[in-house]
Amino acid sequence: MxxxxxxxxxxxxxxxxxxxxxxxxxxxxxxxxxxxxxxxxxxxxxxxxxxxxxxxxxxxxxxxxxxxxxxxxxxxxxxxxxxxxxxxxxxxxxxxxxxxxxxxxxxxxxxxxxxxxxxxxxxxxxxxxxxxxxxxxxxxxxxxxxxxxxxxxxxxxxxxxxxxxxxxxxxxxxxxxxxxxxxxxxxxxxxxxxxxxxxxxxxxxxREMPASVTPAVLERLTEAAFGQRRKMLRSSVKDVPGALEALEKHGIDPTRRAETVSVAEFVEVARELSARR
CATH class of the missing domain: 3.40.50.150 (Vaccinia Virus protein VP39)
Structure with missing residues (x-):
């Protein structure tokens, strides 16, 4: 060599x-x-x-x-x-x-x-x-x-x-x-x-992780939301405990579909669900 x-x-x-x-x-x-x-x-x-x-x-x-x-x-x-x-x-x-x-x-x-x-x-x-x-x-x-x-x-x-x-x-x-x-x-x-x-x-x-968010919660939320992406959120995330209430609290219309929800909105819902664990 x-x-x-x-x-x-x-x-x-x-x-x-x-x-x-x-x-x-x-x-x-x-x-x-x-x-x-x-x-x-x-x-x-x-x-x-x-x-x-x-x-x-x-x-x-x-x-x-x-x-x-x-x-x-x-x-x-x-x-x-x-x-x-x-x-x-x-x-x-x-x-x-x-x-x-x-x-x-x-x-x-x-x-x-x-x-x-x-x-x-x-x-x-x-x-x-x-x-x-x-x-x-x-x-x-x-x-x-x-x-x-x-x-x-x-x-x-x-x-x-x-x-x-x-x-x-x-x-x-x-x-x-x-x-x-x-x-x-x-x-x-x-x-x-x-x-x-x-x-x-x-x-x-x-970059820094948003405060008070549990990664596993966000992963579960997005898995449910995008697992049935043609459906409205009220159907796709209904089996995630507390998700529908969190959507309402943060003013996210449950008739929207997952592809219209921003990263920041998903994070807010995940933060809410993380606080309830």
């Missing part, structure tokens, strides 16, 4: 290690190092910062993060990719740690510490589950920002505003205590193999 290998084209790395993206693991590789560098730049200056990456695959984005000066902990469950990542570890012995693990079960804070940035081209089949995991639990969370690749339709749901067709439970859970924006769109042709859909990079920054 020579220093020049640091700049070896990713297509050559993939070919040399006989790698193919696994559909079962939701993998799609990005080969364009310039695009990967742009993604690595979304969180801002990462020089000396700790970064957590899920599903690095052959290490394209990992290399971009390391080139930006980040200290990276990368979690990969696909053993086929480990030899390519080991070569990166050899090039950046004090900057990169690769863990063979399942990202859905690993203790991230123990692995990377508090105050890290998450940057990842998430495997499509676990992206939403990981985001919901990172949005739950104690707040403020262990991560400072999250820069994540999603299918465009999922990205639209994360940042959607009330009244839009994409606004739903994921929108509320992402926005009630974090700022979320689409940082860039990524054409399907940027991936190998090209997925059937377009993608987008979402940048999420946590």
């Amino acid at each position: 020579t220093p020049e290998a640091e700049f070896e084209p990713l297509r050559a790395v993939i070919s040399r290690h006989g790698l193919q993206a696994s559909k079962a693991l939701g993998q799609n590789f990005i080969l364009d190092r310039h695009l990967l560098a742009r993604i690595a730049a979304v969180p801002g200056d990462l020089n000396g910062q700790r970064v957590y990456e899920v599903g690095p695959g052959p290490g394209g984005l990992t290399h971009g993060l390391l080139a930006a000066g980040a200290n990276v902990v990368a979690v990969e469950r696909d053993r086929r990719c480990l030899p390519a990542l080991a070569e990166l570890e050899a090039l950046f012995p004090t900057k990169l740690q690769v863990l063979e693990a399942d990202a859905l079960s690993i203790d991230e804070q123990a692995a990377v510490g508090a105050g890290a940035h998450i940057v990842s081209n998430l495997p499509y089949n676990v992206g939403t589950a990981l985001l919901l995991r990172w949005l739950s639990g104690p707040w403020l969370p262990w991560w400072r920002s999250a820069t994540l690749m999603f299918q465009r339709e999922v990205a639209d749901r994360i940042v959607a505003k009330p009244g839009s067709k994409d606004y739903g439970r994921l929108s509320v859970l992402a926005q009630w205590r974090a700022e979320a924006r689409i940082a860039m769109n990524v054409h399907r042709s940027a991936f190998t193999p090209p997925p059937k859909v377009m993608s987008a990079v979402v940048h999420i920054v946590p």
